[in-house]
Amino acid sequence: MAKETASVVETPLMKQYNSIKAKYPDALLLFRVGDFYETFGEDAVKASAILGIVLTRRANGAASYVELAGFPHHALDTYLPKLVRAGHRVAICDQLEDPKLTKKIVKRGVTELVTPGVSYNDKVLENKQNNFLASIHLLPKSTGIAFLDISTGEFLIAQGNNDYIDKLLQTFHPSEVIVQKSKRQEFIALFGEKFYINTFEDWVFTIDFGQELLLRHFDTLSLKGFGVEDQGNGVIAAGAALHYLAETQHDKVSHICRISRVEEDHYVWLDKFTVRNLEILYSPNDQATTLIDVLDQTISPMGSRLMRRWLVLPLKEKKPVNDRLDVVEYLMKEQAIAESLYQQIRVMGDMERLISKVAVGRINPREVVQLRRALLALGPVKEICSGSPVEPMNLMAELINLCARMTDRIGRELNPDPPVMLNKGDVIAPGVSPELDELRELAHSGKDYLARLQQRESERTGIPSLKVAYNNVFGYYLEVTNTHKDKVPPEWERRQTLVNSERYITPELKEYEEKILNAEESMLNLETALYNNLVSGLMDYIEAIQTNAGVVAKLDCLLSFARVSAENQYVRPEIDEEFRLSIAGGRHPVIEKHLPPGEKYIANDVFLDDSTQQIIIITGPNMSGKSALLRQTALIVLMAQVGCFVPAGEAQIGLVDKIFTRVGASDNISSGESTFMVEMNETASILNNISNRSLILLDEIGRGTSTYDGISIAWAISEFLHEHPLFKAKVLFATHYHELNEMASHYRRIKNFHISVKEAGNKVIFMRKLEPGGSEHSFGIHVARMAGMPKTVLEKANEMLALLEQSHGGGQLQGTPARKKGGKAAGDPFQLSFIQLNDPLLEQIREDILDTDINTLTPVEALMKLNEIKKLLKKS
Numbered sequence: 001m002a003k004e005t006a007s008v009v010e011t012p013l014m015k016q017y018n019s020i021k022a023k024y025p026d027a028l029l030l031f032r033v034g035d036f037y038e039t040f041g042e043d044a045v046k047a048s049a050i051l052g053i054v055l056t057r058r059a060n061g062a063a064s065y066v067e068l069a070g071f072p073h074h075a076l077d078t079y080l081p082k083l084v085r086a087g088h089r090v091a092i093c094d095q096l097e098d099p100k101l102t103k104k105i106v107k108r109g110v111t112e113l114v115t116p117g118v119s120y121n122d123k124v125l126e127n128k129q130n131n132f133l134a135s136i137h138l139l140p141k142s143t144g145i146a147f148l149d150i151s152t153g154e155f156l157i158a159q160g161n162n163d164y165i166d167k168l169l170q171t172f173h174p175s176e177v178i179v180q181k182s183k184r185q186e187f188i189a190l191f192g193e194k195f196y197i198n199t200f201e202d203w204v205f206t207i208d209f210g211q212e213l214l215l216r217h218f219d220t221l222s223l224k225g226f227g228v229e230d231q232g233n234g235v236i237a238a239g240a241a242l243h244y245l246a247e248t249q250h251d252k253v254s255h256i257c258r259i260s261r262v263e264e265d266h267y268v269w270l271d272k273f274t275v276r277n278l279e280i281l282y283s284p285n286d287q288a289t290t291l292i293d294v295l296d297q298t299i300s301p302m303g304s305r306l307m308r309r310w311l312v313l314p315l316k317e318k319k320p321v322n323d324r325l326d327v328v329e330y331l332m333k334e335q336a337i338a339e340s341l342y343q344q345i346r347v348m349g350d351m352e353r354l355i356s357k358v359a360v361g362r363i364n365p366r367e368v369v370q371l372r373r374a375l376l377a378l379g380p381v382k383e384i385c386s387g388s389p390v391e392p393m394n395l396m397a398e399l400i401n402l403c404a405r406m407t408d409r410i411g412r413e414l415n416p417d418p419p420v421m422l423n424k425g426d427v428i429a430p431g432v433s434p435e436l437d438e439l440r441e442l443a444h445s446g447k448d449y450l451a452r453l454q455q456r457e458s459e460r461t462g463i464p465s466l467k468v469a470y471n472n473v474f475g476y477y478l479e480v481t482n483t484h485k486d487k488v489p490p491e492w493e494r495r496q497t498l499v500n501s502e503r504y505i506t507p508e509l510k511e512y513e514e515k516i517l518n519a520e521e522s523m524l525n526l527e528t529a530l531y532n533n534l535v536s537g538l539m540d541y542i543e544a545i546q547t548n549a550g551v552v553a554k555l556d557c558l559l560s561f562a563r564v565s566a567e568n569q570y571v572r573p574e575i576d577e578e579f580r581l582s583i584a585g586g587r588h589p590v591i592e593k594h595l596p597p598g599e600k601y602i603a604n605d606v607f608l609d610d611s612t613q614q615i616i617i618i619t620g621p622n623m624s625g626k627s628a629l630l631r632q633t634a635l636i637v638l639m640a641q642v643g644c645f646v647p648a649g650e651a652q653i654g655l656v657d658k659i660f661t662r663v664g665a666s667d668n669i670s671s672g673e674s675t676f677m678v679e680m681n682e683t684a685s686i687l688n689n690i691s692n693r694s695l696i697l698l699d700e701i702g703r704g705t706s707t708y709d710g711i712s713i714a715w716a717i718s719e720f721l722h723e724h725p726l727f728k729a730k731v732l733f734a735t736h737y738h739e740l741n742e743m744a745s746h747y748r749r750i751k752n753f754h755i756s757v758k759e760a761g762n763k764v765i766f767m768r769k770l771e772p773g774g775s776e777h778s779f780g781i782h783v784a785r786m787a788g789m790p791k792t793v794l795e796k797a798n799e800m801l802a803l804l805e806q807s808h809g810g811g812q813l814q815g816t817p818a819r820k821k822g823g824k825a826a827g828d829p830f831q832l833s834f835i836q837l838n839d840p841l842l843e844q845i846r847e848d849i850l851d852t853d854i855n856t857l858t859p860v861e862a863l864m865k866l867n868e869i870k871k872l873l874k875k876s
């Protein structure tokens with residue numbers, strides 16, 4: 001056998017290393033040498049930096065050196081996740097044959113390529129989150145996307161425009177993305193740089209290739225049964241994902257039993273600002289509490305993974321929402337039942353990921369026993385659900401498959417508390433295999449046999465203190481104290497002399513020893529075979545257990561909603577198909593939990609409908625609570641449609657199908673474009689996508705530009721939404737511009753509200769009550785005072801305010817439709833500035849306006865035009 005140790009790197013070994021490394025140039029190669037995983041060259045430099053292990057240099061042949069860093073093989077679980085989290089793909093190269101059995105260099109090969117998005121390793125995975133690989137077939141109109149979590153077997157596809165894809169990427173939060181090689185830059189331009197990207201040649205992304213891979217994988221003749229046959233681009237993406245699994249040596253994937261499409265028609269559309277702005281899963285600074293922090297009290301990993309998905313995919317049909325609410329209500333009322341479900345689910349562990357490990361043959365004996373425990377706990381769950389008066393729970397009961405034959409078999413064949421490692425023995429229960437029992441008997445009866453041998457020899461030789469003992473160096477031996485040394489028979493062979501005694505072996509002892517050691521080896525072989533047979537029997541239950549895991553996840557989420565709702569005094573929302581949103585005493589679910597001690601969240605009523613009050617303009621000073629009110633309204637709708645009770649005294653929710661959010665550009669300045677342009681583009685996308693059931697939150701739209709621009713934009717947008725010929729989307733518009741209050745007198749369904757404050761001397765006290773009517777001032781200067789602004793600045797600000805208000809006719813904006821009611825047109829600042837223009841410019845603007853066909857112009861295009869004109873004016 002060639003000598004191979006971690007410390008001596010010889011050329012033949014490096015030759016083998018180099019040939020393997022050449023196949024995985026992008027991966028960090030962990031190369032098994034004896035008991036170590038070694039890295040070489042550049043990989044060693046990286047690994048030593050990431051893992052904090054020693055970097056050495058070894059001779060490589062006569063003339064050169066190579067860097068080397070390694071760690072013991074049993075530390076793989078500790079080090080592998082660190083490498084993957086640092087953003088590396090890691091190729092694990094193992095010894096493919098027993099070094100003892102070969103005289104040549106040991107055969108080696110890559111057994112797994114672990115990447116951030118493709119891993120089974122418990123330490124790479126996060127319990128509470130799916131670990132999705134996303135595969136994207138990027139196209140101008142209908143991009144296809146697939147999400148695959150190999151640790152749970154979930155496989156989803158979708159296709160749509162790139163806004164939708166962006167939203168899905170946010171929803172599923174993949175750890176890794178694969179995309180066509182030629183589209184890498186385009187992908188980054190569209191979706192940002194935050195993804196870990198891999199590419200494939202474009203031929204991988206073709207329909208023939210994709211479809212064939214899927215058909216082969218699922219062993220079906222068509223994809224019709226999965227309802228995805230019309231999702232060609234999604235299928236292409238899914239094919240590339242499967243190809244990636246094969247490329248990364250993941251060939252045991254029978255737990256990916258189905259592929260399904262993300263049914264966008266079933267879910268409320270949340271635009272990407274909404275997911276971000278409502279802080280559903282993440283907050284801009286990771287410290288702040290999010291909605292999921294409040295609502296997630298799930299107790300199983302399956303439950304918490306599902307909760308993440310539920311919160312960003314609220315439902316938009318009445319029946320499924322009410323089904324969830326029914327269960328929540330029942331669990332709130334029947335606390336004893338909820339408690340016993342809770343106790344059962346608590347012990348289930350990650351059933352979903354355990355069954356995936358069965359598929360890939362990586363489940364250890366202790367995990368199999370855990371799987372049985374989970375299945376046993378399902379018994380009472382099924383019973384409770386089938387006995388419930390709530391129909392959706394009965395349906396869940398029907399879905400639960402107790403897999404009784406399998407639990408029996410595990411119970412019969414495995415010891416109840418087996419070791420994690422199969423090679424530690426004592427995995428298979430007694431009575432399963434007579435041969436194993438016999439071998440065990442042989443090994444275990446050793447004590448009796450030795451005791452008898454000891455007694456017999458002691459009597460025969462007359463050595464009363466004779467002892468049989470064992471150590472790793474000599475195996476079994478006889479120990480004789482010096483006093484009786486002379487009685488030792490000549491056939492005993494001396495092995496060791498100690499101070500007070502001597503140790504001997506005999507042929508009988510050695511023969512016996514061999515029997516025991518052979519028995520141990522045979523036992524291990526037999527146990528391994530029996531165990532593998534049991535695990536392959538479990539394969540038949542993969543789908544059933546996945547379905548069970550789905551039911552448990554659902555129940556866990558609903559239990560969590562019930563607990564949170566009871567704890568926080570939420571009420572059941574009334575869901576209907578009216579076009580009305582009526583919330584009495586609504587609260588913000590997150591802010592109310594984090595108020596300073598002694599402060600109470602002030603509840604507010606909000607009413608919106610399509611006939612009397614479609615758009616509410618909310619004014620109020622800074623910090624009064626406008627944003628909080630907007631967000632709480634959307635959050636209440638979202639929570640209701642997710643199936644949770646809501647923080648309110650009472651809530652009637654006419655189902656919403658889209659929630660849009662736009663926050664004034666100064667809140668999220670994006671690089672490159674002017675904030676005004678960004679705001680316009682994004683608002684345009686809202687205006688172009690509204691529906692009759694949309695809920696729109698506009699927070700300080702227009703504040704990124706000058707006052708006139710801002711007011712004009714806000715005005716035009718509100719007017720557009722009010723006058724829309726088809727859809728009466730519900731709108732909450734928070735603004736500093738009290739000039740907008742003017743709109744209420746021109747548009748029937750626009751209503752003014754303000755958030756009340758009290759002025760006490762020089763101070764502002766926030767009452768936080770939403771009250772009808774507009775407000776007079778923006779109180780900005782009062783807030784500036786509270787913030788400790790120097791007195792001289794405040795005085796000057798007050799002076800300017802008075803001046804401006806005077807010149808604008810008491811705060812009313814000139815040039816707005818208010819003028820139609822007799823406002824003074826002549827002498828207003830708009831007019832003045834036009835007159836002062838130099839002539840050629842005026843001419844150009846005039847031509848521009850005259851060339852514009854008002855009849856085909858959308859409001860947004862009009863705003864763009866306005867912006868162009870503004871730019872011209874600025875230039876002048």
Ligand SMILES: Nc1ncnc2c1ncn2[C@@H]1O[C@H](COP(=O)(O)OP(=O)(O)OP(=O)(O)O)[C@@H](O)[C@H]1O
Pocket residue numbers: 591600601602603620621622623624625626627628629768
């Ligand atoms: N109803 C309420 N009850 C108690 N506290 C509230 C309420 N609404 C808001 N607050 C508190 O007031 C703070 C400011 O609220 P918010 O950010 O909504 O004000 P705003 O009017 O949007 O201010 P700005 O115009 O400066 O953006 C919140 O962070 C919250 O702590």
